[in-house]
Amino acid sequence: MIDNCLGAQRSRKIRRALRHCKVTIFCLVLTVVVLRGTIGAGKFGTPGQDFAEIRDHLYHRKRAEPHRVLEEVQTTTATSSNENAGADTNAGTNNYNEFDIHKILLDEESDDSKRDPNAPYSLGPKISDWDEQRSRWLKENPNYPNFIGPNKPRVLLVTGSSPKPCENPVGDHYLLKSIKNKIDYCRLHGIEIFYNMALLDAEMAGFWAKLPLIRKLLLSHPEVEFLWWMDSDAMFTDMAFEVPWERYKDSNFVMHGWNEMVYDQKNWIGLNTGSFLLRNGQWALDILDAWAPMGPKGKIREEAGKVLTRELKGRPVFEADDQSAMVYLLATQREMWGDKVYLENAYYLHGYWGILVDRYEEMIENYHPGLGDHRWPLVTHFVGCKPCGKFGDYSVERCLKQMDRAFNFGDNQILQMYGFTHKSLGSRRVKRVRNETGNPLEVKDELGLLHPAFKAVKIPMKEK
Amino acid sequence: MIDNCLGAQRSRKIRRALRHCKVTIFCLVLTVVVLRGTIGAGKFGTPGQDFAEIRDHLYHRKRAEPHRVLEEVQTTTATSSNENAGADTNAGTNNYNEFDIHKILLDEESDDSKRDPNAPYSLGPKISDWDEQRSRWLKENPNYPNFIGPNKPRVLLVTGSSPKPCENPVGDHYLLKSIKNKIDYCRLHGIEIFYNMALLDAEMAGFWAKLPLIRKLLLSHPEVEFLWWMDSDAMFTDMAFEVPWERYKDSNFVMHGWNEMVYDQKNWIGLNTGSFLLRNGQWALDILDAWAPMGPKGKIREEAGKVLTRELKGRPVFEADDQSAMVYLLATQREMWGDKVYLENAYYLHGYWGILVDRYEEMIENYHPGLGDHRWPLVTHFVGCKPCGKFGDYSVERCLKQMDRAFNFGDNQILQMYGFTHKSLGSRRVKRVRNETGNPLEVKDELGLLHPAFKAVKIPMKEK
Numbered sequence: 063m064i065d066n067c068l069g070a071q072r073s074r075k076i077r078r079a080l081r082h083c084k085v086t087i088f089c090l091v092l093t094v095v096v097l098r099g100t101i102g103a104g105k106f107g108t109p110g111q112d113f114a115e116i117r118d119h120l121y122h123r124k125r126a127e128p129h130r131v132l133e134e135v136q137t138t139t140a141t142s143s144n145e146n147a148g149a150d151t152n153a154g155t156n157n158y159n160e161f162d163i164h165k166i167l168l169d170e171e172s173d174d175s176k177r178d179p180n181a182p183y184s185l186g187p188k189i190s191d192w193d194e195q196r197s198r199w200l201k202e203n204p205n206y207p208n209f210i211g212p213n214k215p216r217v218l219l220v221t222g223s224s225p226k227p228c229e230n231p232v233g234d235h236y237l238l239k240s241i242k243n244k245i246d247y248c249r250l251h252g253i254e255i256f257y258n259m260a261l262l263d264a265e266m267a268g269f270w271a272k273l274p275l276i277r278k279l280l281l282s283h284p285e286v287e288f289l290w291w292m293d294s295d296a297m298f299t300d301m302a303f304e305v306p307w308e309r310y311k312d313s314n315f316v317m318h319g320w321n322e323m324v325y326d327q328k329n330w331i332g333l334n335t336g337s338f339l340l341r342n343g344q345w346a347l348d349i350l351d352a353w354a355p356m357g358p359k360g361k362i363r364e365e366a367g368k369v370l371t372r373e374l375k376g377r378p379v380f381e382a383d384d385q386s387a388m389v390y391l392l393a394t395q396r397e398m399w400g401d402k403v404y405l406e407n408a409y410y411l412h413g414y415w416g417i418l419v420d421r422y423e424e425m426i427e428n429y430h431p432g433l434g435d436h437r438w439p440l441v442t443h444f445v446g447c448k449p450c451g452k453f454g455d456y457s458v459e460r461c462l463k464q465m466d467r468a469f470n471f472g473d474n475q476i477l478q479m480y481g482f483t484h485k486s487l488g489s490r491r492v493k494r495v496r497n498e499t500g501n502p503l504e505v506k507d508e509l510g511l512l513h514p515a516f517k518a519v520k521i522p523m524k525e526k
Numbered sequence: 527m528i529d530n531c532l533g534a535q536r537s538r539k540i541r542r543a544l545r546h547c548k549v550t551i552f553c554l555v556l557t558v559v560v561l562r563g564t565i566g567a568g569k570f571g572t573p574g575q576d577f578a579e580i581r582d583h584l585y586h587r588k589r590a591e592p593h594r595v596l597e598e599v600q601t602t603t604a605t606s607s608n609e610n611a612g613a614d615t616n617a618g619t620n621n622y623n624e625f626d627i628h629k630i631l632l633d634e635e636s637d638d639s640k641r642d643p644n645a646p647y648s649l650g651p652k653i654s655d656w657d658e659q660r661s662r663w664l665k666e667n668p669n670y671p672n673f674i675g676p677n678k679p680r681v682l683l684v685t686g687s688s689p690k691p692c693e694n695p696v697g698d699h700y701l702l703k704s705i706k707n708k709i710d711y712c713r714l715h716g717i718e719i720f721y722n723m724a725l726l727d728a729e730m731a732g733f734w735a736k737l738p739l740i741r742k743l744l745l746s747h748p749e750v751e752f753l754w755w756m757d758s759d760a761m762f763t764d765m766a767f768e769v770p771w772e773r774y775k776d777s778n779f780v781m782h783g784w785n786e787m788v789y790d791q792k793n794w795i796g797l798n799t800g801s802f803l804l805r806n807g808q809w810a811l812d813i814l815d816a817w818a819p820m821g822p823k824g825k826i827r828e829e830a831g832k833v834l835t836r837e838l839k840g841r842p843v844f845e846a847d848d849q850s851a852m853v854y855l856l857a858t859q860r861e862m863w864g865d866k867v868y869l870e871n872a873y874y875l876h877g878y879w880g881i882l883v884d885r886y887e888e889m890i891e892n893y894h895p896g897l898g899d900h901r902w903p904l905v906t907h908f909v910g911c912k913p914c915g916k917f918g919d920y921s922v923e924r925c926l927k928q929m930d931r932a933f934n935f936g937d938n939q940i941l942q943m944y945g946f947t948h949k950s951l952g953s954r955r956v957k958r959v960r961n962e963t964g965n966p967l968e969v970k971d972e973l974g975l976l977h978p979a980f981k982a983v984k985i986p987m988k989e990k
Binding site for chain 2: 186187188189195196198199203205206207210223225226227228231232234235237238239241242245246249254255256257259260278279281282283284285473477479480482490492498499500501502503512513518519
C-alpha cells in the first residue's frame with residue numbers, strides 16, 4: 063500500500079512537473095513573442111538599403127515563428143465549438159498580409175498527420191492546353207471579352223483577409239479602410255475586385271495560400287486577362303495613375319523589382335510579391351506549378367527555407383516564403399521564365415512605406431497625382447506592420463499613424479472630385495474646398511477623375 | 527481671516543457639490559444607456575406585425591438619445607489632438623447605420639451656435655434644369671452611357687460607415703464582412719460601389735446625412751442612372767437575383783413598403799429607407815429638397831419629430847428620422863410624388879432580419895437563389911443591431927450570430943462558383959464540394975453565376 067502511495071505520489075509529481083514545464087515553455091514563448099514584437103521592423107524598397115532592410119526584414123519574418131507556436135498553444139485550449147464571433151476570445155493569430163487556402167483545399171485533412179509529406183504537392187490536375195481552352199471560350203463568349211478597350215485588358219484585383227476578427231481590434235478597421243481605398247481606385251480604373259475571406263491559417267501556410275486561389279480564379283474566369291494580386295496592407299496612393307498595360311504586351315508577370323538584384327545578386331528582396339500582375343494563360347499555370355513546391359507546410363517548407371537562405375543573398379533563416387522562392391526560381395531558371403517576367407521599377411507597383419510616408423507633404427507641395435513613382439507613389443505598402451495582430455509598441459503606433467496618413471493621402475484625391483479634402487493628412491475630418499454650384503457639370507475636378515479617359519467605354523452603346 | 531477661511535471652505539464645498547452632481551448625472555446617464563441597451567429590439571417587415579415592430583422599434587430608435595449624451599460627456603474629456611487611431615480610446619459612439627455628411631458641409635461651423643436655426647436649410651443651390659443639363663452631358667459623352675445594356679441601367683451602390691474605429695471592436699469586422707458581401711453581389715451584377723467614410727457625427731445628424739451625399743453623387747455622376755442607397759447593416763443574401771429594372775421604367779424612387787401602410791395608415795414603418803433605388807434626374811433633386819427640411823439637428827429636428835409622432839401611426843416620440851419623414855411626405859403630398867414612387871413588396875429589396883434568419887436552412891432545403899423574396903431574400907437587413915456600438919447583451923449576441931449566418935448564406939453562393947461551401951451556416955470554415963478538373967470551362971457552376979447573362983456586355987468589342 064505504501065508502495066502504491068509512493069507510486070501515485072511520484073506519478074502526481076511527474077504530472078505536475080510536466081505541467082510546470084508546459085507553463086514554463088508557454089511563458090518563455092510569450093516572452094519571446096513580446097520581445098520580437100517590440101523590435102522595430104521595416105522593409106526598404108531601394109537597392110542601396112539592402113543591409114538595413116535585411117536586418118529589419120529578419121525580425122519581421124522571424125516574428126512568424128513564435129506566433130505560430132503560441133497559436134498552437136491557444137487552439138488546444140479553445141473549444142472547437144467556440145465559433146460564435148461574439149464569444150470568440152481566442153481568435154488566434156491573424157496574418158494581416160495573407161490568407162490560407164490550404165485550409166480550403168485540405169480542410170478534410172485538418173490533421174497534419176493525414177498529409178503525406180512524401181507525396182508531391184500539386185495545385186491541381188495538370189493542364190497543358192489552357193491557352194487553347196481559353197481561346198475557344200473567348201470566341202464563344204464575345205460578351206465576356208478579355209479586353210474592355212484598346213490597350214485596356216480586363217483586370218481582376220485579388221486581395222483578402224482572415225474570416226476571423228483581428229486579434230488587435232483596430233486591425234479590422236484598417237482592413238476596412240484598406241478595402242475602401244482599393245474600391246475607390248478600382249472604380250476609377252474599371253477594375254473588378256475579389257476579396258477572399260476563406261478561413262485563414264495565418265502562420266501555418268501564410269504567404270503561400272495565394273497560389274491556389276490565383277490558379278482557381280484564372281481557371282474560373284477566362285475573361286480575366288490580368289490578375290492583380292495585392293496584399294491587404296498595401297494601399298493606393300495615386301488614384302490617377304493608370305498601369306501602362308501596353309508596356310507589358312509581351313510580358314506575363316509583372317512585379318516591382320530590379321533585374322540585377324534578382325538575377326545577378328540573387329538578393330531575397332530583389333522583387334516583391336505583395337503587388338503583382340499575372341497574365342491569364344498557360345504560362346501562368348506553369349509558373350504557379352513551378353512556384354508551389356516550396357510551399358507545403360512542415361518539413362518541405364522548412365527544408366526549402368534552408369535552401370533559400372543558403373542560396374539567396376542576405377536571407378535570414380526561416381521557412382520558405384513565396385517571395386524568396388520566386389527570386390530563387392527566376393534566378394535559377396532565367397532561361398525558362400525570364401523573357402516573360404517584367405521587373406518594374408519605373409513606378410511603385412509596390413512602394414515600401416518606410417521611405418514614402420514622411421514625404422507626403424513634400425509630394426503635395428511639389429508634385430501631383432498621375433506619376434506613380436517616388437514623386438507620387440502608386441502603392442504604399444505597409445510591410446512589417448501587422449495591425450491585425452497583437453498590439454504593443456511604438457513602431458506599431460507609427461504604422462497605424464502612417465497608415466492613416468497614407469489613406470488620407472489617397473482619399474484626398476477622391477474627395478477633391480467632390481470638392482472636399484481632409485483637414486490634414488492626420489485628420490479624419492474633411493473640409494470643403496469647392497462651393498456647390500447650380501451648374502455642376504461645368505466644373506471639372508482638378509485631376510479629371512470624375513470621368514477619366516481610362517474608364518470610358520470605347521464603343522458607345524448603339525441602343526438603350 | 528476666519529471669514530475668508532469659511533468663504534474658501536464654502537467655495538470648495540460648492541465646487542465639490544457641483545462635481546458630485548456632474549458625476550451623479552454621468553452615472554445616471556450611464557445607467558439609462560445600459561438599461562436601454564439590455565432591452566431587446568427588432569423590426570418586423572410584414573404589415574401584420576405592426577405592434578411588435580413598433581414596440582421594438584421604439585427601443586431601437588430611443589437608444590440613440592442616451593448615447594448622444596454620453597458621447598458629449600466623453601468628448602469633453604477626450605483631447606482633440608487624440609486622433610491617432612492607436613491611442614484613440616474615446617472613439618465615441620458610432621452609428622453603424624449612418625454617417626454624417628453634415629460634418630462635411632458644416633465642418634467650419636463645428637460650433638452649434640454658428641448655425642442659425644432660423645435660416646432655412648438647403649442641400650445646395652436650387653437647380654431646375656438638371657434633366658436638360660444631364661441630357662446634354664450624356665449626348666456629349668457617349669463613352670459614359672447611362673445604360674450599359676438593354677434594360678440595364680448604370681447603377682451606383684452607395685453605402686458607408688464612420689471613419690473612426692467602432693466602439694465595439696468586432697463592429698469593424700462586421701463592416702468588413704458586409705462590404706465584402708456587397709463587393710461580391712455588385713461584381714456579379716455589374717454595379718459600382720461608392721463607400722463613404724467621411725467623418726461621422728453619429729447621433730447628431732445620423733440618418734439624415736445620406737441626403738447631401740446622394741445629391742452630391744447624382745450631380746457629379748450624370749452617367750449614373752440609378753443610385754442604390756444601402757445601409758451598412760444590410761447584406762445581400764440572394765446573389766443570383768437581378769433587380770427587375772424594367773418594372774421601374776416609369777418610376778423614379780423604389781423602396782420596400784406597402785401602399786396601404788403609407789398612404790392609408792400613414793404607418794411610420796410603411797416603407798424602409800435602408801435600401802432604395804433613386805433615379806438620377808430633376809425629380810430626385812426635388813424630392814431630396816422636399817425631404818430635407820425635417821433633418822437639421824436641434825430644434826428643427828426635435829419639433830419635426832413631434833409632428834411625425836402626432837401624424838404617423840404608431841410612431842414613438844423621438845426626433846425626426848428620414849424614414850418617418852418620407853412616409854409623411856408621401857402620405858401628405860401623394861399627388862406630387864406618388865406617381866413616380868414604387869413601393870415594392872414582391873421581393874425583399876429590404877428584408878427584416880428577424881423573420882428571415884432562422885429560416886435559412888429551410889430555404890436551402892426547399893428553394894434556390896434567384897427568387898429574391900421570402901423564399902430566398904435578396905437583402906437581409908439587420909435593423910436594430912448595432913455591432914459598431916457598445917456590446918453587451920443576449921440580443922447583440924443574437925445579432926452577431928445571425929449576421930455570421932446571413933453572411934455565410936450569401937457567401938455560399940459565391941463559394942459554390944469555385945467548388946466550395948461553408949461547413950455550416952455558423953462556421954467560417956469551408957469545405958470542397960466539387961473536385962478540381964483539367965477542363966474547368968466545361969464545368970458549369972450550379973447557379974450560373976460565373977458568367978451570368980445580366981453581366982455580359984451586350985455589344986461585343988469590335989477590336990482588341
